[in-house]
Amino acid sequence: MIARTRADRSPPVRRLASDRGNATVEFALVAPLLLAVGLAVLQIALALHIRATITAAAAEGARAAALAGSDLGAGERRTRALLAGNVAGDVIEDITVWREVRDGALVIAVGVDAQLPLLGLLGPTVMHVNGHALAEQQ
Numbered sequence: 001m002i003a004r005t006r007a008d009r010s011p012p013v014r015r016l017a018s019d020r021g022n023a024t025v026e027f028a029l030v031a032p033l034l035l036a037v038g039l040a041v042l043q044i045a046l047a048l049h050i051r052a053t054i055t056a057a058a059a060e061g062a063r064a065a066a067l068a069g070s071d072l073g074a075g076e077r078r079t080r081a082l083l084a085g086n087v088a089g090d091v092i093e094d095i096t097v098w099r100e101v102r103d104g105a106l107v108i109a110v111g112v113d114a115q116l117p118l119l120g121l122l123g124p125t126v127m128h129v130n131g132h133a134l135a136e137q138q
Contacts, residue, residue, distance in 0.1 A: 047116055050088045051127060054112050057082040058131030061110040065097055066133040072097040075110050079131075091115045099135070106135040 057079050065075025075097040083089040094113040099106060110131045118125055 043118065046087075047118070050091060050114065050116065051129065053086055053088040054083070054092075054114055054127070054129045055131065057088070058110045058112045058129050059133065060131070061095070061097070062108045062131040062133035065110065066108040066135045068136040072099070072108070075108060079110055079112065088114065091117055102132075108133050108135050 060082055061075040061079030064070065064078035065072050067074070076095050079095050079097075080092075083092055091114045092112060093115055094111075096111045098109055098111075100109055101107070112129045112131075114127045114129070116125050116127055
């Protein structure tokens with residue numbers, strides 16, 4: 001066993017008087033950044049939820065209009081009914097339904113224009129979503 005002298009030992013770590021209150025200052029500097037990141041994540045989640053809801057409603061409206069014996073108005077009514085009781089229903093600007101031919105097949109399309117509810121001015125504010133369905137033959 002080797003005996004250590006008092007000079008070999010390191011002095012005990014002491015907290016300096018000038019370090020008092022550092023945690024408060026660090027929190028004040030970091031908290032706004034964490035809050036901004038958290039709000040950005042919530043904003044993206046809301047925009048993706050609205051996009052998914054509108055896409056599903058447009059596709060369902062196209063399927064309703066594509067049924068045999070149905071008209072284009074049925075697609076718009078179905079799309080509006082699905083969006084009526086939802087957060088996405090408040091941001092809808094226009095719903096259009098039309099027929100088109102793709103690769104020789106008659107397709108019903110439903111287009112939905114919506115305003116994204118963004119808190120900041122960054123990113124797109126207008127969204128256009130289409131839903132398609134093959135028209136049934138009578």
